[in-house]
Amino acid sequence: MQTPRRILAVASTGGHWTQLQRLRPAFAGHDIAYVTTEPGHRDEVGAARFYTVPDANRWNKVKLVHSAAKLTWILARERPDVVISTGAAPGYLALRLARLVGARTAWVDSIANVDELSMSGALASTKADLCLTQWPHLATGRVHYEGTVL
Amino acid sequence: MIFVTVGTQLAFDRLIVAVDQWAARNPGTGVFAQVGPGDYRPAHIHSTPFISPVECRERMRSADVIVAHAGMGTILSALELGKPLLVMPRRAALGEHRNDHQLATAARFAAAGRIAVATDTDELGPRLDELDARDAGERISRYASPELLGALTSFING
Numbered sequence: 677m678q679t680p681r682r683i684l685a686v687a688s689t690g691g692h693w694t695q696l697q698r699l700r701p702a703f704a705g706h707d708i709a710y711v712t713t714e715p716g717h718r719d720e721v722g723a724a725r726f727y728t729v730p731d732a733n734r735w736n737k738v739k740l741v742h743s744a745a746k747l748t749w750i751l752a753r754e755r756p757d758v759v760i761s762t763g764a765a766p767g768y769l770a771l772r773l774a775r776l777v778g779a780r781t782a783w784v785d786s787i788a789n790v791d792e793l794s795m796s797g798a799l800a801s802t803k804a805d806l807c808l809t810q811w812p813h814l815a816t817g818r819v820h821y822e823g824t825v826l
Numbered sequence: 827m828i829f830v831t832v833g834t835q836l837a838f839d840r841l842i843v844a845v846d847q848w849a850a851r852n853p854g855t856g857v858f859a860q861v862g863p864g865d866y867r868p869a870h871i872h873s874t875p876f877i878s879p880v881e882c883r884e885r886m887r888s889a890d891v892i893v894a895h896a897g898m899g900t901i902l903s904a905l906e907l908g909k910p911l912l913v914m915p916r917r918a919a920l921g922e923h924r925n926d927h928q929l930a931t932a933a934r935f936a937a938a939g940r941i942a943v944a945t946d947t948d949e950l951g952p953r954l955d956e957l958d959a960r961d962a963g964e965r966i967s968r969y970a971s972p973e974l975l976g977a978l979t980s981f982i983n984g
Contacts, residue, residue: 678983689834689879691898698902698970702978714834716878758982782981784974788898790930806981808974823973825902826966 682707684756684779686747686770688731689714691788692763698825699760699784709754711747713766725754732765734795744769751777761800762786762825768796771804782806787824789814828954829889830859830871831882833897837864838922841914844947845893846870848954858885891957893950896928896943901935908965912942912957914950 683706687696693712697720709725710717718726727750732743743766751759751773759774760782761767771781785797787810793801797819801807807819815821830845832838842861849857849870857871860882864875877885886892886907894900896913904911915932916922936943942957944950969975 681982683982689899691900691902693879694899694902695970698968699975699978701969702975702982706982714879716880719878719880758984760978760982780981780984782978784978786898788927788931790927790934806977808977810974820977822977823971823975825970825974826905 678705680706681757682709682755684709684711684751684754684759684770684774686711686759686761686767688712688764688766689717691786692767693717695762695784695786695825696760699762709750709756711750711766711770729766732769734765740765740769744773747773748776751779758782760784763794764796768800771800780805782808784808784825785810785814785819787811787826793819827889828855828857828891828893829885830857830861830893831886831900832860832862832864832895833900834862834876836916836923837862838895838916839864839866840920840922840947841893841895841950842866842868842873844914844944844950845954848951851951860885891954893954895922896932896935898931901931901941902966905940905966906968910942910957911940912944912950912953914944914947 687693711727713731715728729746730739730742732739747770756779759779762784774781781804783800783804801819809819810824812821846868859873860877861873892904892909892911896915915928918926932943935941944953
C-alpha cells in the first residue's frame, strides 16, 4: 500500500489539458488538484479540487506575472508533494515555483512536439526532477522517453 | 452532421472559408463550426466563436465527421470518440500560429492512418468528400500507454 501523495496537476486548455486527462490513472489513490486556464474544465474533474490561472505565454509578460502570482497562492494553499505538468507556460511556472514548497516535479512534453522539445519543455528539462518526451528521437541525457499519451 | 473546430486560442479563417465554400456546394449537409476570434462570417454554415469544453465534446460525439485545425486536443478527442477527422494544419507564414508544429503533427498521425489531412484549401473539398463516405475509425483508449502511466506512478510514489 503506497502512501497517498498530494498532487498538483497543471495544464493549459486544449491539447495540454487533453493529454493531462489521459494521465489520470497514474493519479488514482492520491489526493489530486488540477490547475488549468479554462473554467469550463471544472465539469470534467468530478470532486477533485480545481483552480484556474490566467493563460500566459512568453510574449505577454503581464499575464505571466499574474499567472505566477496565482500559482504561488495555489501552491501555498495546496502544499503538494508532487507537481506534474503537460505544458505550457503556466505549467512551467508551476514547476519552477514548486521549489518554494519543496514539491518534486515532473514535466511531460506534448506529443505535438515532434521535431524538438517545446520552449517550456527545454526550460523545464533543466529544472524538473523528471522530464519526459513522447518521441524516442528527442530523448537525451536529461530527457527520457517512457511511452506516450496514446 | 459535420462539426468544425479551430480550438480556443486563434482564428483560422482559411479553414472556415474553405468549409463554407464546400457547404455552398453541398447544401444538404448540416455543418456547425466553432470559428474562434476570426473576422470571416460564414454564409452557408452555422457558426459560433467559442463553445465550452463540455459542449465541444458533445458536438464531437454527435458529429458524423469532424473537420479541424491540427491541434492535439482535437485530434486526441476525435480518436477517443472514434470519429473520422480531417485536419488542415495551421501555417506560421500565414500568421495562423507561432510555428509550423501542426504540419508535423498532422503528418505523423496521417502516416499512422489515424486521420485525413488537407495541406491546403484546394485539398479540403476533395478530402472532405472522401471522408464523408468513410467508416468511423477504431476508438483509442481514454488513457495513456501503460509505460507512461507506470513511469509517472513510480515517480509519484518515489
